[in-house]
Amino acid sequence: MKTYLRILQFAKPYSRFVPLYTIYTFLGIIFGLFNFTLIIPLLNVLFGEVGQKEAVVMAATKPEFALNIEFFKEFFNYYFGQIILQEGREGALLFVCVMVIISVFLANLFRYLAFRIVGALRAHVVRNMRHTVYQRVTELHLGYFSNERKGDLMTRLTVDIQEVESSVVSTLTVVVREPISIIAFFILLFNMSVELTLFSLILLPLSGGIIAGISKRLKRKAKEGQNSLSFILTIIDETLSGMRVVKAFNAEPFILSKFQDQNSRYARIQRSIANKRDLASPLSEFLGVSVVAGLLLYGGTLVLNQESDLSASEFITYIILFSQVLVPAKAMSAAFSNIQRGLVSGDRVLQVIDTKPQIVNKPNAKVLPAFKEEIEFRNVSFAYGDKPVLQDINIHIKKGTTVALVGPSGGGKSTMADLLPRFYDPTGGAILLDGHDIRDYTMESVRAQMGVVTQESILFNDTIFNNIAFNKTEATEEEVIAAAKIANAHEFIINTEAGYQTMIGDRGGKLSGGQRQRLSIARAILQNPPILILDEATSALDTESEKLVQEALNNLMKNRTSVVIAHRLSTIQHADQILVLQQGRVVERGTHDELLENSGLYAKLTQMQLTV
Incomplete structure (x- = not known):
């Protein structure tokens, strides 16, 4: 229930939906009930139980207005008696048929209008939920994505939200309308016969308990199904991303077997879910008809023995009305079964939303002033959980200088570079820009002064122009071309099929490694940041590409403060x-020459690369 209510919070503001939906639903139910109450006069006319004598009594006195069922009953009988006296039984029959047509039309009209409101509500809820999840994913720190399977996140963003829409939000009509319908039916049934209605209420909870037991088991299976599906998407993502490795190692049978295991498990779970879900509807119908049969036997005996206040036509109408209670009851049991999968998906989506970003702006964080003098790491330490990565780092980086970070793998070079743009915050010490602790300023203003070029070129399935002008929508064509020329990218760009409007494919797959890296550099040049972070930007390139990229990097680093992680x-x-x-x-x-003279670790690493 808690998950359901939280999902409904995404419908805010409720004022856009609730008042009109309530009015339309109420009117639809009232006119729907009116259809069935017309059965009594219809049967009385057909069976001749209402003649001139009865009509005179019915039309004798016009009832005074009162807001209760008795007034409407007497008001209808008054006009019905008038019509019998004036038009005869044929005229009364015509009147009842016309009233049935009108009430059915109005009941379905208001039902349709209510459906339109729910349709708008469903779209509103799903849009808000998807936006909230996506926004939270963009806010989370980088470490979160290292710990989570990408396939699982994709499942939550797509399949789980779709399941919430189809299983939870789509049942809003049932959850709201059907209880109101059942209450309205029982008010009418109690008004007709308290004894028979109390008898039916003894039998109904039994069927409800059986359906609830099935739904509880269904929720457990739904959770297993969503977890299995996330594994399948993870395998698909890894296969598509690593297809070159799969083929190189002849691993198609291995990866196919891995996929088949999860696919078969998911199919078994889905089959089990379908069996339990499909059992709910026929079982509820069987139990409902059993209750009606018991009611028919008990009530029919009373009527036959003249121990009931109901006439034969009223008893038939009562049974018809009670059988209609089964329609919303059956719809609710089916919805309650279907909703379990949606609630499991809702829990999975809400888990992402409830994940708190570890890197956040402080309350009243200010905008970081423009960088002027130096970057300082003061007693900086960092740990992933209980595992220390950096310890007591103390360095000063003057504006306009280049600082290189080198050393064996796992030494903390990339972590140190990630602390500067606040991808992580240090667990000890502080990072200062011109004496300002960057944690006291907004992340956006800190990162706006930094450009990052990584070893893996992160490009998007878009045009070359849009990749260079990423997040700088106001950039002109001249500015983009100028940045590309500085990055040694202009020549190969104009030789592509559509120049700067060439689509580069998923992750820039249509380009070579050197070309992708030069586009990344052009993107950094266009942003024109005062501080650069270069994370092994040339280590994955061949000699010719490395030369072109290194020239582009040298152009980029001119008059800028640079932190370079170097493999070569x-x-x-x-x-x-x-x-x-x-x-x-x-x-x-120290400098290159000073470190070589010391004959320490740097000299050893240099010697090792020279002998390779």
Whole structure:
């Protein structure tokens, strides 16, 4: 119930939907009930139980207005008696048939209008939920995505939200309208016969308990099904991303077997869910008809023995009305069964929404002033959980200088670079820009002063122009071309099929590694940040591409403060300062020549690369 109510919160503001929906639903139910109450006069006319004598009595006195069922009953009988006296039984029959047609038309008209409101509500809820989940995903820190399966996140963003729409939001009509219908039916039934209605209420809870038991088991299976589906999407994503490796190792049978195992498990779970869900509707119908049969036997005996206040026509109408109670009851039991899958999906979606971002702006965080003097790491430490990665880092980076981070893998180079744009916050110490602790300022203003070029070129399935002008929608064609020229990218761009409007495919798959990297550099150049972070930007390239990319990087680094993570030490020989990191500590620092003279770890690493 808690999950259901939380999902409904995405319908705010309710004022757009609730008043009109309530009015339309109420009117639809009233006219629907009126259809069935017309059965009594119809049967009385057909069976001759209302003649001139009865009509005179019915039309004798016009009732005074009162807001209750008795007034409407007497008011109808008054006019019905008038019509019998004036038009005869044939005229009364025509009147009843016309009233049935009008009431059916109005009942279905208001039902349709209510459906339109629910349709708008459903679209509103799903849109708000999908927006909230996507926004929360963009707010989460990078470590979250390292711990979660991408396939599972994709399942929650797509399949789970779709399941919420089809299983939860779609049942809003049933959850709201059907209880009102049942209450209205029972008010009318109590008004006709208290004894028979109380007898029926003894039998109904039995069928409700059986349906609830089935639905509880259904929810458990639905949770297993959604988890299995997330595994399937993870396998698909990994297969598509790693197809080159799959084929290189002849691993098609292996990966297919892995997929088949999960696919078969999901199919078994879905079959079990379908069996339980499909059982709910026929079972509820069987139990409902059994209750009607018991009611017919008990009530019919009373009528035959003249122990009931109901006439034969009233008893028949009572049974018809009670049988109609089964329609909303059956709809509710089916909806209650279907809703279980949606509630499981809703829980999974809400888990993402409830995940708190670890990197957030402080209350009243200010905009970071423009960078002028230096970056300082002051006693900086960082740990992933209980595992220390950086310990007591103390460095000063003057504006306009280049600092290179080198050392063995796992030494903390990338982590140190990730702390600067606040992808993570240090667990100890502080990072200062011109003496300002960057945690006291908004993330947006900190990152606006930094450009990042990573080893893996992160490009999007869009045009070359839009990739360079990413998040800078006001950029002109001249500015984009100028950035591309500085990045040594203009020549290959104009030779593509559509120039700057060429689509580059998923992750830039239509381009070579060097071309993708130069587009990443052009994107950084266009942003024109005062601080650059280069994370092994040339390590994955061939010699020719590396030369072009290195030239582009040199152009990019002019008059900027740069933090460079280097795998190939030959690319950072001219750095103003080189920091050697080992096991999370700075073990050496100095220029290239100074470090070679020390004959320490840097000299050893340089020698190893020269001999390779």
